[in-house]
Amino acid sequence: MAKKVAVIGAGVSGLISLKCCVDEGLEPTCFERTEDIGGLWRFKENVEDGRASIYQSVITNTSKEMSCFSDFPMPEDFPNFLHNSKLLEYFRIFAKKFDLLKYIQFQTTVISVKKRPDFSSSGQWEVVTQSNSKEQSAVFDAVMVCSGHHILPNIPLKSFPGIEKFKGQYFHSRQYKHPAGLEGKRILVIGIGNSASDIAVELSKKAAQVYISTRKGSWVMSRISEDGYPWDMVFHTRFSSMLRNVLPRMIVKWMMEQQMNRWFNHENYGLAPENKYLMKEPVLNDDLPSRILYGTIKVKRRVKELTESAAIFEDGTVEEDIDVIVFATGYTFAFPFLEESLVKIEDNMVSLYKYMFPPQLEKSTFACLGLIQPLGSIFPTVELQARWATRVFKGLCSLPSKETMMADIIKRNENRIALFGESLSQKLQTNYIDYLDELALEIGAKPDLVSFLFKDPKLAVKLYFGPCNSYQYRLVGPGQWEGARNAIFTQKQRILKPLKTRTLKASSNFPVSFLLKFLGLFALVLAFLFQLQWF
Numbered sequence: 001m002a003k004k005v006a007v008i009g010a011g012v013s014g015l016i017s018l019k020c021c022v023d024e025g026l027e028p029t030c031f032e033r034t035e036d037i038g039g040l041w042r043f044k045e046n047v048e049d050g051r052a053s054i055y056q057s058v059i060t061n062t063s064k065e066m067s068c069f070s071d072f073p074m075p076e077d078f079p080n081f082l083h084n085s086k087l088l089e090y091f092r093i094f095a096k097k098f099d100l101l102k103y104i105q106f107q108t109t110v111i112s113v114k115k116r117p118d119f120s121s122s123g124q125w126e127v128v129t130q131s132n133s134k135e136q137s138a139v140f141d142a143v144m145v146c147s148g149h150h151i152l153p154n155i156p157l158k159s160f161p162g163i164e165k166f167k168g169q170y171f172h173s174r175q176y177k178h179p180a181g182l183e184g185k186r187i188l189v190i191g192i193g194n195s196a197s198d199i200a201v202e203l204s205k206k207a208a209q210v211y212i213s214t215r216k217g218s219w220v221m222s223r224i225s226e227d228g229y230p231w232d233m234v235f236h237t238r239f240s241s242m243l244r245n246v247l248p249r250m251i252v253k254w255m256m257e258q259q260m261n262r263w264f265n266h267e268n269y270g271l272a273p274e275n276k277y278l279m280k281e282p283v284l285n286d287d288l289p290s291r292i293l294y295g296t297i298k299v300k301r302r303v304k305e306l307t308e309s310a311a312i313f314e315d316g317t318v319e320e321d322i323d324v325i326v327f328a329t330g331y332t333f334a335f336p337f338l339e340e341s342l343v344k345i346e347d348n349m350v351s352l353y354k355y356m357f358p359p360q361l362e363k364s365t366f367a368c369l370g371l372i373q374p375l376g377s378i379f380p381t382v383e384l385q386a387r388w389a390t391r392v393f394k395g396l397c398s399l400p401s402k403e404t405m406m407a408d409i410i411k412r413n414e415n416r417i418a419l420f421g422e423s424l425s426q427k428l429q430t431n432y433i434d435y436l437d438e439l440a441l442e443i444g445a446k447p448d449l450v451s452f453l454f455k456d457p458k459l460a461v462k463l464y465f466g467p468c469n470s471y472q473y474r475l476v477g478p479g480q481w482e483g484a485r486n487a488i489f490t491q492k493q494r495i496l497k498p499l500k501t502r503t504l505k506a507s508s509n510f511p512v513s514f515l516l517k518f519l520g521l522f523a524l525v526l527a528f529l530f531q532l533q534w535f
Helices: 012-023 084-097 194-204 231-235 238-246 248-261 288-296 380-396 402-418 432-443 447-457 457-465 470-474 484-489 491-496 512-532
Strands: 006-008 025-029 109-115 127-133 132-141 142-145 171-172 186-190 209-213 295-299 304-305 309-315 326-327 367-368
Touching: 006 012, 006 109, 006 132, 012 025, 012 209, 012 380, 127 142, 127 457, 142 380, 171 491, 194 288, 194 295, 209 309, 238 248, 238 432, 238 457, 238 491, 288 295, 367 380, 380 432, 380 470, 432 484, 447 457, 457 484, 470 484, 484 491
Parallel strands: 006 025, 006 142, 142 367, 171 326, 186 209, 186 326, 209 295
Antiparallel strands: 109 127, 127 132, 304 309
């Protein structure tokens, strides 16, 4: 008899968890408190309690080839970076393809998840849900929490003396939907993350003036990288990851600084990070430097104090007549349906083995998914988490002892602080490829580059020097997909398809750069011969 699994949430993590459960022959039931799938990526005009909220203009920061599920490439005519509505369309196609909707109970809220009295032997859970004001209880063999961590806004008002005197409007970025109603205002945005930058840029096209206040600054990257390819197709390669891991931190810091300043000098724009040694997640924004250059956005230091209508900054400068303050200050998270002893949250952190499993449980039948912030796409990350979790539930993979897991949690946290720092926004940060490989190794899906070098050298080169996308984790092991190799070799075609919407005449294959070099050399030879005539 198949094991029953409760999946909490029908966002990205929930959908891929359903598919992985079905792939492993488990029997999932998903509880979704709203009326539809998509979670964070489903835009709604109104903010709803207990649900993630986005603004209307949100575009993905990771490209489609680096964000798709490992055995389901996005349609080739989809743009490389997707508007939230287009990404939701992909999720709908995915759910329909694998017939996932039949496992979801919509408008059903999870009230509590508790161990059964015989948990030490059965590993079972009692899940209480509420739908149409009626409570129901059911027993499950395992639980996957997929409710996300962008729900509870963090508004540190105590850090802003004088906020009680401020007569303008202030709200968290979670409340922001579009610029309507903010035209002609003087607006102060607190924070320098992706949301802060997006909102500031969008408002700067309608507002009288926008200010961004940042304590520590940030690197800012464009989505467009070398030769116009998406940034993550160039940045996230195994070769690049290896260099960042083996080179001294001083060299890595220098390389990062050179790379980030190639687009524009961050010091000149007041954006340079305070601590350049930290691998803090960069801001992805194609317009922010331009808006600063236009003067529609001005970058300021930390707010020291607020008055009825002004902001006083720590460098002593003052900006008067502030109408609106937007706190883009991140999120905290909580699991009100769980007992505190199960997943204890301290300082916006949880002690989970590899960000997934509580180490103290007698039976490994509980996992949190998506409670992580990789330096790359979250979608392939949660997919590998789900593939591992379902195999653990099925008994095909096992976890180490409690002592080993606790030691790993401590060591991982120390490494995180050394790499990313201790700010709230970095609490869930982790290296991208390293973490994917860790998870893939657990289920036997990590590609063996040496083996491929001998049996398929062309593919081995692609795996090492090309983009490290999700297809790589379907080449071998359980869940192997016969289309993985072809997907790797045809990704360039899917990148270029939505770009080449204008037919061009075939150009000459003769390289212009070679011709210029040849002419330059020829000119040098002529100059040399001309000089000889004078001796």
